[in-house]
Amino acid sequence: MKTELNDRNWEEFFLTDVFSINSTSSGIDKNKLIRKNGTIPYITRTELNNGCDLFIGEQEEKYKKDKSNVITIGLDTQTVFYQNKSFYTGQNIQILSNPNLNKYNAQFIIKLLKIQMKKFNWGGNGATLTRLKRSKILLPISDNRQPDYEFMENYMKAKEQVLIKRYKNYISKRLDKLKSYLGVKSLSEKEWKEFDVPDIFPKLQRGKRLKKADHIPGKMPYVSSTAENNGIDDYVSNDEDVRIFSNCLTLANSGSVGSCFYQPFEVVASDHVTHLKNNDLNKYSYLFISQILSRLGEKYSFNREISDKRLKREKIFLPTNEAGEPDYKYMENYMKKIEYKKIKEYLQYLEKKFE
Structure with missing residues (x-):
């Protein structure tokens, strides 16, 4: 399969044609958290650490965890991340889900989503649920004119291999310089x-x-x-x-x-x-x-x-x-x-x- 972007046909889709878009299931204010030590990500609108503010334990039953394998978008900050584990969130987090999503094609789509997020900003023009549903995204398509998730996945895997090879070469050289300190x-x-x-x-x-x-x-x-x-x-x-x-x-x-x-x-x-x-x-x-x-x-x-x-x-x-x-x-x-x-x-x- 060819993995060059210009080898593909592209088409514009409403986000609602690609994703199920919903507000978070939890939306817990940080000051209401209990059991702050744990392994469950607490996702907020921060731009750091994949949106994870801290790791917490199970919360009160009325707060439901969001499922893994989704993309999160933070209102106002327009932060976009892929979540590979179930998680709790703070306020104003939107959840984008699609059964075809995986960690590779999600990263491909996130790059394009971030371009769309640039039209939103802090305050009255944030990435609300209504505005997200009206937004469009340009995606590579397959022969049936649907988003080509397999291509997106393979494209990101190819990029990963290039980076891994480059990094392995770098650290191999670094090891040669450091081995005398053993x-x-x-x-x-x-x-x-x-x-x-x-x-x-x-x-x-x-x-x-x-x-x-x-x-x-x-x-x-x-x-x-x-x-x-x-x-x-x-x-x-x-x-x-x-x-x-x-x-x-x-x-x-x-x-x-x-x-x-x-x-x-x-x-x-x-x-x-x-x-x-x-x-x-x-x-x-x-x-x-x-x-x-x-x-x-x-x-x-x-x-x-x-x-x-x-x-x-x-x-x-x-x-x-x-x-x-x-x-x-x-x-x-x-x-x-x-x-x-x-x-x-x-x-x-x-x-x-x-x-």
């Missing part, structure tokens, strides 16, 4: 010593409050106290009355207290995170220390935040060199050893999955 000493073979946090990070500075209503959509990560997505809570373009940091650690001082992440690029930092900087550190040594700093979350909580004063009194254990100083080179090499092992595992997974 001989790095284990953590138990190193001497460790306690250090005051300010001795490691002379510059401690909180971010600055930026109210949600003042966020200007953009491409710069906005880092807050979330424990997910490297601390990124939004993407903004604000450049006035904000604090922008890069090549540093951000430590959640409230909320998900103790969540610590390395930020390689420029980020706008909220007042719920503290910026930690040391010019002697690089990506790998920062990552090593971030895991140690994250343990601070065990002694703090939402009601007992890590204030600047408290952080300056904290101590952390670090591996040392012969001079009794923090051994940043060892930390770097140790993390490269870990990187090698993780990449090796993932390469084996890819080879097994796509053999």
Whole structure:
């Protein structure tokens, strides 16, 4: 079967000719959730993590889970995702279902749906159920002039194979560069010593409050106290009355207290995170220390935040060199050893999955 887009005939369809479109079966406000720890996706209008805000347990019986193998569209944000597991949702999520749908042709269709979503926007012109039902989509068709779901599936599978091959080549080369670090000493073979946090990070500075209503959509990560997505809570373009940091650690001082992440690029930092900087550190040594700093979350909580004063009194254990100083080179090499092992595992997974 040919898998080139220009080899196919295309035809315009109303979304209602392709999908059954309905509002969500649950629509639970986040503040009404019970059993917040679980394995069931809670889908909202967020643009991140396939629309999944968090994973929860079973909810009250009056809230029904939506079935898997559907496409979700968020009202106002116009977010479009494929859901491969049954899920609960927040408010204003529309559900598109079709028995011919699978994870491959769904991704093909989502690209086209997103084009249609551009005509909607936040507020009074959002992707309501009525407007969605009036919308049209252009799809490749089979000889009977119906959507060619098999072609869409095969097209996406072919694209996947190209990307998998490219990625496998990349990580194979990366493994060659990292294999020399397999001989790095284990953590138990190193001497460790306690250090005051300010001795490691002379510059401690909180971010600055930026109210949600003042966020200007953009491409710069906005880092807050979330424990997910490297601390990124939004993407903004604000450049006035904000604090922008890069090549540093951000430590959640409230909320998900103790969540610590390395930020390689420029980020706008909220007042719920503290910026930690040391010019002697690089990506790998920062990552090593971030895991140690994250343990601070065990002694703090939402009601007992890590204030600047408290952080300056904290101590952390670090591996040392012969001079009794923090051994940043060892930390770097140790993390490269870990990187090698993780990449090796993932390469084996890819080879097994796509053999």
